[in-house]
Amino acid sequence: MYAGTYHGKPGAHPPDLASVLARAWEAGVGRIIITATSLEDGRAALALARTDPRLFCTAGVHPTRAGELVAGGDRYLDDLRALIAEGTAAGKCVAVGEAGLDNDRLAFCDARTQAAGFTAQLELAAEVGLPLFLHCRAAAGELVAALAAAPPLPRGGVVHSFDGSAADLAALLALSLPGRLCIGLNGCSLKAEGSLGVAAAVPLDRLLLETDAPWCEPRPSHASAALLASQAGAGVAPGAANAPNPGAVDKKKWRADAPVKGRNEPAALVCVLRAVAGARARAAGRDVCEADLVEVARATTENAVGLFGL
Numbered sequence: 001m002y003a004g005t006y007h008g009k010p011g012a013h014p015p016d017l018a019s020v021l022a023r024a025w026e027a028g029v030g031r032i033i034i035t036a037t038s039l040e041d042g043r044a045a046l047a048l049a050r051t052d053p054r055l056f057c058t059a060g061v062h063p064t065r066a067g068e069l070v071a072g073g074d075r076y077l078d079d080l081r082a083l084i085a086e087g088t089a090a091g092k093c094v095a096v097g098e099a100g101l102d103n104d105r106l107a108f109c110d111a112r113t114q115a116a117g118f119t120a121q122l123e124l125a126a127e128v129g130l131p132l133f134l135h136c137r138a139a140a141g142e143l144v145a146a147l148a149a150a151p152p153l154p155r156g157g158v159v160h161s162f163d164g165s166a167a168d169l170a171a172l173l174a175l176s177l178p179g180r181l182c183i184g185l186n187g188c189s190l191k192a193e194g195s196l197g198v199a200a201a202v203p204l205d206r207l208l209l210e211t212d213a214p215w216c217e218p219r220p221s222h223a224s225a226a227l228l229a230s231q232a233g234a235g236v237a238p239g240a241a242n243a244p245n246p247g248a249v250d251k252k253k254w255r256a257d258a259p260v261k262g263r264n265e266p267a268a269l270v271c272v273l274r275a276v277a278g279a280r281a282r283a284a285g286r287d288v289c290e291a292d293l294v295e296v297a298r299a300t301t302e303n304a305v306g307l308f309g310l
Contacts, residue, residue, distance in 0.1 A: 001214040001263050006251065013254035021052070023259065024266035030054065030301070031310055032266055035098050035133060035160075035212075037062035039069075039076060042083050049092040056310065058133045059084045060097040064108035066117025077120060084128050094308040095157065096125040097133030101146070104137040115146070122150040125157070131179065131307055132157030140168035144175060152178050158307065160184035161212050163191070166198050173206065182307055184208040187218035187244070187264070190275050196223055199276055200283035208307070209272050209300045217264035218244040218271045227278035228271060231288060244268035273297055 002017040004010060024032065034049055034057040036042035045057035059080060061069045069076050087093025099121040101114050109117075125132050136143045136159050143159070156179025159172055175181055183202045186209070190199055218224055245259035245268060259265055274288075277296045281288035304310065 001260075004251075004254075012251045013260070014256075016254070016256055019256050020259075020265050020267075024269075025054070027267035027270050029266050029269050031056065031304075033058060033094060033133075033308065036060060037098055038065045039072075039080055039083065042080070042087075046083065046087045046090070046092055049087075050090065056092055056094045056308065057087060058095040058097050059087055059093050060095075060099045060121055060133065061117055062098045063100050063102040063114040063118065063135055064105050066109050066114045069117045069120060070113050077124065081124065081128070084124075084130065088128070088130070093130070094310065095131045095133040096121055096128065097157070098135045098160070099125075099132060100135035100159075101139035101142050102135060102137040103139045103142075115142070118146055119150075122146065122153070125155075126151035126153055129155060131155035134159045135161070136164070140164050140171060144171045147175055147177065147181070154178045156180040156182070156307065158182040158184045158208050160208075160210060161186050161188055161216060162202075163189050163195060164198070166201065169198055169201060173203070180206060180307065182206045182208050182303060184210045185276055186210045186212045186216045186272055187222065187224070187268070187275075188212070188216040190218065190224035190272075190279070191222045193223040196227070196279040197283060200279040204296070204299045205303065207276075207296070207300055208303055209269060209276060209296075211264055211266050211268050211272060213264035213266050213268065215264055217262065218268060218275065224275035224279070227275050227282070227288075231274055231278060244271040273300075 002020055003015045004013040006012050031054050034045040036045045036058050038061055042059035049055040049057040084093050099118055134157055156177055162183045185199050248259040248261045251260045277292040278288040281292050
């Protein structure tokens, strides 16, 4: 999308990743991890990460792409292992993934193949000593069981884009791993009213914030929108309190200085921060204040730096 390609059709607009990154740095984002979904993605992510000291990457295979890992066998795993070694030597590859299980997208890859691909990557993460960047959709029980049966994972990981239930959260947090298992929240984590309470229940020392851009944009239809709107006049510092992409334009009217409607950007991390801090304050029975934003921002930054060794 940042190259102007939407739904497989290129040429919607000129590549604008430089502008996207500039807006992220201006918004206060300090570092960005580019997540890979396949071996090919991982190579591109590492190449991009090498272009800026604030960029890092992962290397791994998304559950919907697990078929290529399983079909490729030892050769594919060896190539993935070599990519991780190259990336860690450069100080750029900070996690194995995006790996996990997805029962909502079995049409792309069946459950058995997903499980085989996930097991291989759990073993790889234990071997290379990196944390896991985990994907979980409608599969919390299976994910917990797989993690519990995995080789020791000294660096833990993060279940990213978490949108599970309170029971799912409790099961993940109760896992006894050598390393911490964190929970990553983004716009998709805050869609439903009930999800706000679950998000507020994530312990601060296990919480990470993310955008999953270009996906998972916070939207006006989400339950989090009311929390963001309420902050505009609540003594919270000015900013994009109620708009993840202020000034966004349709891709047909693209401008280098404007976000694209419907395409998430790393700069929207500010919105995720405001929504999560607002949910935590509401769960505590009070209005959100500037100190809440500072507390969540500091804690989640420290958690990310510690988990990924940034």
